[in-house]
Amino acid sequence: MISCLGISKKYVSVEALKDITFEVPQGEIFGVIGPDGAGKTTLFRILTTLMLADSGTATVNGLDVVKDYREIRNHVGYMPGRFSLYRDLTVEENLNFFAKVFHTTVKENYDLVKDIYVQLEPFRKRRADALSGGMKQKLALSCALIHKPAALFLDEPTTGVDPVSRKEFWGMLQNLKRQGITILVSTPYMDEAALCDRMALIRNGSFLAIDTPEGITAQFSKPLWAVRSNRMSKLLADLRAGDGVESCFAFGDRHHVTLKREEPGRLREYLANQGHQDVEIDRIQPGIEDCFIRLTMP
Amino acid sequence: MKKAIEVENLTKRFGSFTAVNAISFDVAQGEIFGFLGANGAGKTTAMRMLCGLSRPTSGKGAVAGFDMIRQPEEIKRHIGYMSQRFSLYEDLAVWENIRLFAGIYGVPEKEIAPRTDGMLARIGFESGRNTRVKELPLGWKQKLSFAVAIFHEPKIVFLDEPTGGVDPLTRRRFWEMIYDAADRGISVFVTTHYMDEAEYCNRVSIMVDGRIDALDTPKNLKQQFGVRSMDEVFHRLARENALTSNAN
Numbered sequence: 184m185i186s187c188l189g190i191s192k193k194y195v196s197v198e199a200l201k202d203i204t205f206e207v208p209q210g211e212i213f214g215v216i217g218p219d220g221a222g223k224t225t226l227f228r229i230l231t232t233l234m235l236a237d238s239g240t241a242t243v244n245g246l247d248v249v250k251d252y253r254e255i256r257n258h259v260g261y262m263p264g265r266f267s268l269y270r271d272l273t274v275e276e277n278l279n280f281f282a283k284v285f286h287t288t289v290k291e292n293y294d295l296v297k298d299i300y301v302q303l304e305p306f307r308k309r310r311a312d313a314l315s316g317g318m319k320q321k322l323a324l325s326c327a328l329i330h331k332p333a334a335l336f337l338d339e340p341t342t343g344v345d346p347v348s349r350k351e352f353w354g355m356l357q358n359l360k361r362q363g364i365t366i367l368v369s370t371p372y373m374d375e376a377a378l379c380d381r382m383a384l385i386r387n388g389s390f391l392a393i394d395t396p397e398g399i400t401a402q403f404s405k406p407l408w409a410v411r412s413n414r415m416s417k418l419l420a421d422l423r424a425g426d427g428v429e430s431c432f433a434f435g436d437r438h439h440v441t442l443k444r445e446e447p448g449r450l451r452e453y454l455a456n457q458g459h460q461d462v463e464i465d466r467i468q469p470g471i472e473d474c475f476i477r478l479t480m481p
Numbered sequence: 482m483k484k485a486i487e488v489e490n491l492t493k494r495f496g497s498f499t500a501v502n503a504i505s506f507d508v509a510q511g512e513i514f515g516f517l518g519a520n521g522a523g524k525t526t527a528m529r530m531l532c533g534l535s536r537p538t539s540g541k542g543a544v545a546g547f548d549m550i551r552q553p554e555e556i557k558r559h560i561g562y563m564s565q566r567f568s569l570y571e572d573l574a575v576w577e578n579i580r581l582f583a584g585i586y587g588v589p590e591k592e593i594a595p596r597t598d599g600m601l602a603r604i605g606f607e608s609g610r611n612t613r614v615k616e617l618p619l620g621w622k623q624k625l626s627f628a629v630a631i632f633h634e635p636k637i638v639f640l641d642e643p644t645g646g647v648d649p650l651t652r653r654r655f656w657e658m659i660y661d662a663a664d665r666g667i668s669v670f671v672t673t674h675y676m677d678e679a680e681y682c683n684r685v686s687i688m689v690d691g692r693i694d695a696l697d698t699p700k701n702l703k704q705q706f707g708v709r710s711m712d713e714v715f716h717r718l719a720r721e722n723a724l725t726s727n728a729n
Contacts, residue, residue, distance in 0.1 A: 217648070218619070218646060218647050218648035218651070219619050219646040219647065220618065220619050221648075315520060315521045316520040316521070317520050317521070339646075342645065342646060343520075343565070343642065343645055343674065344520060344674070345518070345519040345520045345674055345715075345719065346674060346676060346712060346715055346716065346719075347519055347715070347716060347719045348519065348520060349674075350716075371645075371646045371647070371648075372675075373649060386648065416660060432649075432650075432653055433653055433656065433681065434677060435676070435677035435678075435679075435680035435681075435710065435711070436680040436699065436700075436710075472649050475648070475649050476649045476650055479648065479649075479650055480650070
């Protein structure tokens with residue numbers, strides 16, 4: 184459905200994308216996971232025909248992003264990172280406008296947006312700029328869907344959105360996937376990565392890895408230990424100073440640690456000598472965030 | 482010891498809508514205080530009042546030792562603030578930004594140069610002194626904004642989603658700067674959507690529909706709700722209210 188071969192893009196001196204190659208089959212949710220400035224938005228703009236790559240080729244739904252740019256626009260829905268609907272139109276007016284621009288009607292494709300749009304219905308006479316963040320996001324998704332696109336490009340749809348609304352939003356994406364829509368979605372939140380079918384970790388314009396969530400975490404090459412004690416701040420410093428410790432990062436109420444040699448018994452002894460009490464050391468499965476850190480460690 | 486924040490029944494109404502509904506809490510010196518809540522729960526409105534930018538409809542309180550009703554200008558001068566949107570001047574060099582903000586916050590002329598040296602050394606950025614801010618990577622911009630926000634050594638610094646969108650390594654380094662500031666006695670008032678970061682706070686409050694529905698250490702909150710993570714605590718509190726608060 185989406186195919187990208189050797190795409191590169193440079194802005195003056197910054198290489199925004201370096202030789203990006205990947206494929207997304209129909210009906211897949213593919214995540215582009217990485218921090219601000221990694222190149223996510225540039226990639227989305229190139230694939231939605233809003234920007235030209237310096238080199239490489241890409242197709243969406245079998246159409247070339249350069250030659251067939253007009254036709255592609257009828258087949259893709261794009262939700263940019265910044266809220267880009269008409270602020271002085273109402274909810275209903277915005278949706279009708281986007282339907283009309285794509286030569287269709289809200290009625291014709293209502294099935295597709297129904298689940299999302301019913302939540303907006305009570306506010307259909309409200310101007311878009313008077314909606315809360317979560318509602319704006321739902322309206323933007325409805326407008327991106329109203330012409331029944333084959334592929335949906337969502338650029339950081341959940342940035343700045345609270346954890347509960349984020350979970351809801353991902354539920355909606357699962358519903359769209361079931362209707363056969365291909366979804367390319369970017370996010371800086373690592374916990375969302377686990378909800379994608381496959382993903383690419385991106386940093387400084389390059390893909391660090393492309394795989395399923397399980398595939399990514401399986402690449403973590405060392406046993407990972409979660410450590411806690413009664414003094415977490417001191418524990419972080421002591422772990423970093425410990426000579427058997429390879430890496431150590433804070434993860435909520437525990438620190439995630441890899442060891443140079445797999446001897447957690449000696450670590451326990453060392454921490455006791457440093458005055459730590461209630462020390463717990465557990466072997467755990469690494470998550471996407473552990474992998475991202477490991478891949479980007481200096 | 483004097484509190485960095487003490488508020489009682491702080492309330493803000495816009496017409497018939499109550500954005501902040503009689504919240505009461507305090508923040509001790511050197512405490513890291515997490516201020517959580519769903520979008521639309523009233524966090525931003527509460528924070529604007531605490532920073533002296535918006536007058537409470539009712540209630541009372543003091544921030545950095547100054548009265549919220551009578552001395553909002555003093556509050557603005559004596560707090561630090563860093564917004565989620567990056568707020569340094571892109572076209573100025575690093576040292577020019579420091580010089581500008583130090584002047585605005587009334588740091589004595591003689592102290593600016595030595596303190597600038599000390600600050601750049603502490604964050605390990607001496608080599609970046611003459612770099613224009615727009616040329617810095619996002620991670621450095623964020624660290625620098627934080628250092629600038631506490632340059633005048635405020636009693637308390639307000640951080641509004643300081644780590645939104647940064648990579649996992651930078652996010653952790655940023656939190657080490659927060660710990661460092663707290664160790665030096667600066668209170669930190671921080672909002673975040675990353676629930677693992679809630680665990681790094683000494684105490685956490687969770688706002689729901691304008692009220693503070695929970696306030697305690699992360700450990701006690703998890704115990705209280707019988708769950709294993711702050712993420713679950715947040716979902717327990719915010720889920721039932723997700724639809725109503727979205728409607729605002």
